[in-house]
Amino acid sequence: xxxxxxxxxxxxxxxVNHDLVIYRWAPYGxxxxxxxxxxxxxxxxxxxxxxxxxxxxxxxxxxxYYTHDQIATAVIEFxxxxxxxxxxxxxxxxxxxxxxxxxxxxxSSANFFDKTLLLHSELNxxxxxxxxxxxxxxxxxxxxxxxxxDWFRYAQHDPKLNFDPSLITHDFLIYNRAWAxxxxxxxxxxxxxxxxxxxxxxxxxxxxxxxxxxxxQHQFANPAFQITRFDLEECFPTNTHDASASADYNNxxxxxCGMEIVLETxxxxxxxxxxEKTLRxxxxxxxxxxxxxxxxxxxxxxxxxxxxxxxxxxSYDTISNSHDRLQAVVAEMQRISQLTxxxxxHLWTQLHKIAQHNKSIFFENLQxxxxxxxxxxxxxxxxxxxxxxxxxxxxxxINLFAQDSKESVWIEEQxxxxxxxxxxxxxxxxxxxx
Numbered sequence: 001x002x003x004x005x006x007x008x009x010x011x012x013x014x015x016v017n018h019d020l021v022i023y024r025w026a027p028y029g030x031x032x033x034x035x036x037x038x039x040x041x042x043x044x045x046x047x048x049x050x051x052x053x054x055x056x057x058x059x060x061x062x063x064x065y066y067t068h069d070q071i072a073t074a075v076i077e078f079x080x081x082x083x084x085x086x087x088x089x090x091x092x093x094x095x096x097x098x099x100x101x102x103x104x105x106x107x108s109s110a111n112f113f114d115k116t117l118l119l120h121s122e123l124n125x126x127x128x129x130x131x132x133x134x135x136x137x138x139x140x141x142x143x144x145x146x147x148x149x150d151w152f153r154y155a156q157h158d159p160k161l162n163f164d165p166s167l168i169t170h171d172f173l174i175y176n177r178a179w180a181x182x183x184x185x186x187x188x189x190x191x192x193x194x195x196x197x198x199x200x201x202x203x204x205x206x207x208x209x210x211x212x213x214x215x216x217q218h219q220f221a222n223p224a225f226q227i228t229r230f231d232l233e234e235c236f237p238t239n240t241h242d243a244s245a246s247a248d249y250n251n252x253x254x255x256x257c258g259m260e261i262v263l264e265t266x267x268x269x270x271x272x273x274x275x276e277k278t279l280r281x282x283x284x285x286x287x288x289x290x291x292x293x294x295x296x297x298x299x300x301x302x303x304x305x306x307x308x309x310x311x312x313x314x315s316y317d318t319i320s321n322s323h324d325r326l327q328a329v330v331a332e333m334q335r336i337s338q339l340t341x342x343x344x345x346h347l348w349t350q351l352h353k354i355a356q357h358n359k360s361i362f363f364e365n366l367q368x369x370x371x372x373x374x375x376x377x378x379x380x381x382x383x384x385x386x387x388x389x390x391x392x393x394x395x396x397x398i399n400l401f402a403q404d405s406k407e408s409v410w411i412e413e414q415x416x417x418x419x420x421x422x423x424x425x426x427x428x429x430x431x432x433x434x
Contacts, residue, residue, distance in 0.1 A: 008147055009039050009055055012119075015371055016378050020117070021047055023105045024055040029243060031059060033066065033074040033104040047108040048394065051385050053117035054105060057143035060182065060266055060273050061120055061127035063100075063134070072097035074104040092400035099393070100134050110397040114388040117381055119143075122266075122273035123299065135388075137381045141374035145303070148276045149367050151247045152283035156363050160251040161284050163352040165345045171337050173257035173286075174204040175246070175277070177239050180211045180218070185267045185326060187215055187232075188225040189291065192330045194235050201337040203257050205239035206232055222268050224323040246276050254284050258348045261333065264292040268322040272299040285359040287351035289329055294320050303369055304361045311350045312336070 022039040096103035179186040281288040297317040316328035
């Protein structure tokens with residue numbers, strides 16, 4: 001399906017009274033440097049005199065994901081594409097590459113602001129701290145809360161989502177598509193489902209392949225999740241969904257299951273980064289247990305959601321060791337699966353009352369909370385970024401252009417500003433005097 005995230009970024013731009021140069025990855029889900037583009041065309045003076053904000057809010061931050069050489073390659077490709085390679089040299093390329101992903105945010109990477117705004121969606125983040133030490137100013141907001149209200153908007157009115165315990169055929173609904181990278185814990189979880197006899201209680205599928213690798217060949221980053229059982233695909237139907245499936249919901253799946261076990265993107269981590277995977281059962285009025293990082297349920301409570309600790313054991317959320325947390329969730333699933341039919345109906349009824357409260361919070365209050373928080377955080381970041389406007393990147397780039405072209409490059413830069421009827425020096429002095 002098409003995911004029109006540009007509308008989200010235009011909306012965020014309209015929410016605040018600041019002039020920004022917005023960069024985002026397109027298409028949705030890409031992390032390729034060549035896919036980092038301006039949201040819309042900006043004039044050259046705008047690109048030079050407005051703060052840059054890079055929207056890294058759909059995927060978890062990973063400072064070390066991009067190497068210096070990868071960014072340098074992206075810089076060279078920009079100069080080549082714009083017939084400027086003859087003016088570049090190794091020092092200029094290295095300078096831009098030293099700016100991390102800002103170096104790929106061309107042509108604005110060499111503008112007057114020393115620091116770069118970084119829009120992201122995670123708290124308790126060591127990765128955010130890494131960016132902060134590299135001249136980025138992280139700006140937090142929960143982006144998935146905003147996009148999920150659009151993606152799941154029909155759930156507010158869908159009659160098939162009404163709770164009817166007579167339709168429940170499975171205790172647990174589990175969407176288990178990918179297991180590579182940060183999701184490797186899902187292989188261990190899948191094995192546990194089989195070995196604890198929970199398979200018959202779950203509506204769950206599995207794919208033996210992810211990113212062209214069979215799970216028997218996966219190299220585990222965390223040895224605690226290592227598995228030696230390689231018949232898992234024989235225990236479940238094959239998962240054939242693509243990555244966009246999480247941007248939709250299946251009302252029949254929710255009709256026939258008591259609760260969802262949400263397998264989040266981040267689990268073996270300290271960050272709070274919840275995606276549409278968690279918000280989907282909330283929007284659909286379904287109870288859930290959350291396979292996320294420790295404290296994720298507390299994160300939800302920040303926004304007015306109730307969790308289910310009055311009815312089921314949610315102590316798993318307090319367990320910092322990720323393998324132990326996984327086992328705690330499976331143990332509670334086992335307990336629930338062994339209840340008598342009457343007790344299960346009573347349990348589902350109690351859980352769905354809480355889920356209905358959460359559904360009303362999702363559709364009535366959540367977006368306002370998230371946007372208000374975004375505006376506060378961005379306004380604070382704007383105060384900070386205005387303190388760091390020395391033009392160091394701009395003047396460094398001018399000075400690093402090939403020596404015999406410096407004078408002509410400077411004249412060209414001044415000419416570009418002529419439409420503002422303002423010289424570079426005049427703009428710079430006016431900005432510093434604010």
